[in-house]
Each structure stands twice: as C-alpha cells, then as structure tokens.
Amino acid sequence: MITAxxxxxxxxxxxxxxxxxxxxxxxxVVGLIGPNGSGKSTLLRTLYGALTAQSGAVLIDDTPLxxxxxxxxxxxxxVVVQEPGGEQLPFTVRDLVLLGRAPHLRSFERxxxxxxxxxxxxxxxxxxxxxxxxxxxxxxxxxxxRVLIGRAIAQNAAHLLLDEPTNHLDIRYQHEIxxxxxxxxxxxxxxxxxxxxxxxxxxxxxxxxxxxxxVEGHPAExxxxxxxxxxxGISAERVDRDGIAQLIFTL
Numbered sequence: 001m002i003t004a005x006x007x008x009x010x011x012x013x014x015x016x017x018x019x020x021x022x023x024x025x026x027x028x029v030v031g032l033i034g035p036n037g038s039g040k041s042t043l044l045r046t047l048y049g050a051l052t053a054q055s056g057a058v059l060i061d062d063t064p065l066x067x068x069x070x071x072x073x074x075x076x077x078x079v080v081v082q083e084p085g086g087e088q089l090p091f092t093v094r095d096l097v098l099l100g101r102a103p104h105l106r107s108f109e110r111x112x113x114x115x116x117x118x119x120x121x122x123x124x125x126x127x128x129x130x131x132x133x134x135x136x137x138x139x140x141x142x143x144x145x146r147v148l149i150g151r152a153i154a155q156n157a158a159h160l161l162l163d164e165p166t167n168h169l170d171i172r173y174q175h176e177i178x179x180x181x182x183x184x185x186x187x188x189x190x191x192x193x194x195x196x197x198x199x200x201x202x203x204x205x206x207x208x209x210x211x212x213x214x215v216e217g218h219p220a221e222x223x224x225x226x227x228x229x230x231x232x233g234i235s236a237e238r239v240d241r242d243g244i245a246q247l248i249f250t251l
Contacts, residue, residue: 001025002077002159002187006056007046009039016042017053017211024187026158031202031219032191035232038208040191044163047189048079060159074103078152080145080162093139093147094132097122100154122153126180142173149180162190166197199223199245207231220245 007020017039024030032040045051047058049065058065060076068076078100091099100122101115123129126146131139136147145165152160162181166174174194178201181188192198198205199219206216209231215222223245228236236247 001059001061002047002161002189003059003062004043004047004056005059007043007053007058008055009042009046009051009053015211017046020056020208020211020213022047022189022206022213022216024159024189026187027185028203029182029188029190029201031198031205032189032208033193033195033198033205033222034208034214037210039211040208041163043208044081044161044189044191048077048161049073071103074155074157076157077159077161078155078157080148080152080160080165082163082167091136092132093123093128093134093136093150094119096136096147097151097154100151100156103155118156119150119154122150123147125153126150141168142170142177145169145173145177146180149177153184158186160184160186160188160190162188164191164193166192166194195223195228196246199247223247 001023003023005021007017009017020043022030032043034040042051046053060068065073097119098111098115101111101118105111123132126149128143128146128150131143131147136144139147165177165181169177174197178197181190182201202219204217205219205222207214207222207227214231215227220240223238225236225238228234228247235250237250239246239248
C-alpha cells in the first residue's frame, strides 16, 4: 500500500499542493485527474521522493518514505514518467529493461541468469519479446511505453506510479497500455488527462483542483456533469454503459 497524508508542497512561495490525502491499496488502480496546473505531476513526484513535501508524510507499506534508503524505495516503487532519462541513450530494449534489476544488485555485482530470465518474462508479459534487440530510441510511442512498463515489471516492485502513460498514443495503444497496467494487479497510481480512460480503467479517482482534493471516490461518483463543470469549466453529458461512466463534452 502507498499512502500520503497531509501533503503540502510549494515552489518558493507558490503553493502547489495543500493537505493532500491519497491511498492505493494492493491491487488497486487509482487515477489522479484534474485540470492542467492542479498539481498532479507534482504530487506523483512527492510519492516516490523526487520532491520533498514541506509537510505531511508518504508511507510505503506503513514505512515513511523519509526513513527508506533510495535503493529500498526503488525495490518497492516502480516509476514510469514522461521526462527523458537513461532511455534516451542508445540502449537495446533488453538492456533498458535490465536496468529494472539494478536496485536488487549489490555494489559491483553482475546480473545473474535469474535477472535475465526476469527480463525475458517482463518483455513477454508486455508483448515486447520481439523488440528485445531493437534500439529503444527507434521504437514507436506505444512500443516505448510497453518497454518502460516492462522495466517496471522487471523491477519487481509492489507499487507502480505512472505519469500520463497514454500521452501522445493513438486510441488502440491507449487502451492496450491501460489494460496492461490494470492487469498487473499491484498498487498503482496513474496520472491521466482523459477522463473517459480514467473511468474505464481505474478503481478510484482522486480529482485535484488548484492543489487540493476536490473529490475522490468511485469513477461514477467523481465524474458527474456538475463536478466536471465546476472543476474543468466545461459542460458534459454522461452515459453509463456496463457500469462504466463515459462523458460527452459540449461547449
């Protein structure tokens, strides 16, 4: 379980997050939604320690994040973010996913056959085995997201944080990626802009507005026309089909 209590964060004097509460239980997918500038990505960064909140606490399975060594955090929490990192280097897909095993190695320890087997399993699970020898930078957007999630799987963490994993993907890949994330069955918090995707793939939603939690709950409780109008400033009609709320927006 990953839990945040009373999170407050500010850049210099500009408050970004104010008294945020969020929890993802084992096997639960929690969608973090809200307008641009509402604090979604900032909150996600506090949850894995890239940013330190001025007050409040983040707990991983009841252990405060501040009491955990970086290596231990990496064993417990896998992160897929938008910012370019090592994945921009000329790694093969296999080598990039192998980086997910790094938190489990001691200093100067080499990867074992078991590590390579875990990588092969992760690539198979995300449907990317055929990409293993390709250079990561040459892949399509959907293929890259599969590989990055494969790296997270190889990390063998019980918690997964994702920042807009469907950004710039076509409709097919959006649904494939979120189906994959949901089927992992681990505590997951995912930042999403598309409210209809959030309604379809998330167990609960936390809606941020100007750095505070406007409302949280089951997607059907959060995505009402009134709440959408109040927070996003746009009118919407809602259609419920097979228990899933979907929105039709009108200007």
